[in-house]
Amino acid sequence: MDLHDYADVAENYDLYLDVMYKNEDNHAGFREFYLDFAREYGGNGVIDIACGTGAVLLYLAEHGIMADGTDLSEAMCRVADEKARRKGFHLNIFPANMTEFKSDRKYSCAIIARSGFMHLTTPELQKAALINIRENLTDGGMLTFNTFDPHPFFQAQQMKTKDTDYSLRLEYTNQKGQRERIYNAISYDPYTQIMSGNWKFETLDDNGDVVEERVRPLKMRHTYRQEMKYLLELTDYEIVDVYGGYHKESGEASAKNVIWCVRKAAS
Ligand SMILES: C[S@@+](CC[C@H](N)C(=O)[O-])C[C@H]1O[C@@H](n2cnc3c(N)ncnc32)[C@H](O)[C@@H]1O
Numbered sequence: 001m002d003l004h005d006y007a008d009v010a011e012n013y014d015l016y017l018d019v020m021y022k023n024e025d026n027h028a029g030f031r032e033f034y035l036d037f038a039r040e041y042g043g044n045g046v047i048d049i050a051c052g053t054g055a056v057l058l059y060l061a062e063h064g065i066m067a068d069g070t071d072l073s074e075a076m077c078r079v080a081d082e083k084a085r086r087k088g089f090h091l092n093i094f095p096a097n098m099t100e101f102k103s104d105r106k107y108s109c110a111i112i113a114r115s116g117f118m119h120l121t122t123p124e125l126q127k128a129a130l131i132n133i134r135e136n137l138t139d140g141g142m143l144t145f146n147t148f149d150p151h152p153f154f155q156a157q158q159m160k161t162k163d164t165d166y167s168l169r170l171e172y173t174n175q176k177g178q179r180e181r182i183y184n185a186i187s188y189d190p191y192t193q194i195m196s197g198n199w200k201f202e203t204l205d206d207n208g209d210v211v212e213e214r215v216r217p218l219k220m221r222h223t224y225r226q227e228m229k230y231l232l233e234l235t236d237y238e239i240v241d242v243y244g245g246y247h248k249e250s251g252e253a254s255a256k257n258v259i260w261c262v263r264k265a266a267s
Contacts, residue, residue: 002073002119003199003218004052010075011175012201013053016182019172026257027114029246031059034111034144037261038065041142044108049098049133050116054080061089067111069093070101072119099128106138112145118220121194123231126223130235137264143237146259150193150222158188163198163217179204193222225258237262 003009021027034056038046042065048057051069053076060067061084071077074095084091094101098112099120110133120126133143166183174180181204186197196219203212225242232239240263241248244255251258 001217003216004071004073004076006214006216007075008201008214009199009216010053010073010079012172012180013076013079014055015174016170016172016180017055019170027246030114031056033246033248033259034113035060035063035065037111037142037144038067038109042067042107042109044138044141045105046109046111047103047107047136049101049110049112050119051080051093052076052114052116054083054093056111056113057091057093058083058087058089061087061091066091068103068107070096070098070103072097099125099132101132101136103136106136106141108138108141110137110141110143112143115146115148115220117145118147118222121192121219121221123227126221126231127235130231130237134235134237134264139264139266141264142240142261143264144259144261146257147223147225147228148220148256149225149253149258150190151256155188155190155222158186158195159190161185161187163187163196166198166200169199174203179208188222193224195220195222225253228258228260232260232262236265236267238265 038060046067048067048069051057051071057067057069077093077095081093120129163185166185169182169184171181181202183200184197186195188195199216201214202210205211241261242251243259244251
């Protein structure tokens with residue numbers, strides 16, 4: 001079980017992410033980026049893989065692009081589906097692992113938004129996902145996803161901490177109207193390139209006393225861009241664009257967030 005598999009996380013996800021991105025927005029402009037991508041390449045269908053609660057999926061629908069959505073977490077799919085219905089959209093949203101989902105149609109455009117690909121914690125899983133997504137794309141179909149390059153300074157810091165060394169991340173009001181504080185603790189293993197951590201949610205009463213505590217684990221893998229280039233070659237994708245940010249900044253070596261736009265090579 002990972003963070004996103006828990007119903008309490010799925011139900012509160014949009015609420016706490018709103019606060020998180022007000023304080024530290026390293027994803028500014030992500031929705032517009034994916035909308036442009038879907039408009040450019042999605043003429044024969046779009047799928048939002050690891051769609052979460054539908055941040056991108058519903059933004060696309062609001063702009064006239066009716067994409068399918070899939071996510072490993074049933075809880076996230078349920079929240080995305082409820083949100084879609086409330087907005088009057090009837091979308092095909094199904095729970096599945098990106099390493100093995102199979103749709104009854106092929107898509108000209110696949111999106112893995114906001115670090116969904118980084119939840120694949122081994123090169124084998126990454127390879128399996130790329131091969132499977134390829135199977136679900138039309139010839140010449142496009143995929144975008146992002147990875148984080150290991151960053152020597154931050155990774156060195158995280159090598160000194162344990163996954164119980166919590167620091168306060170934010171405070172927000174949960175779905176039930178209760179105040180909650182979120183702490184996280186992250187440690188980095190340079191051999192596997194996995195960032196493992198725990199997110200701790202503390203629910204407070206009106207006096208500010210903690211009445212409940214929930215700890216939810218999370219693992220994400222950093223990937224050197226050299227690895228990714230080989231993996232893409234191995235799985236028959238051509239690299240079309242590499243950006244260093246959602247405003248299509250240059251993807252030169254110092255960019256931390258690497259956004260890959262790749263094409264299924266003709267077989
Ligand atoms: C950081 S969230 C991003 C969600 C959404 N794309 C967004 O922008 O809000 C990552 C999502 O990846 C999903 N996920 C993790 N591993 C997955 C897998 N193997 N296959 C499909 N989805 C996965 C999680 O359940 C979670 O909803």
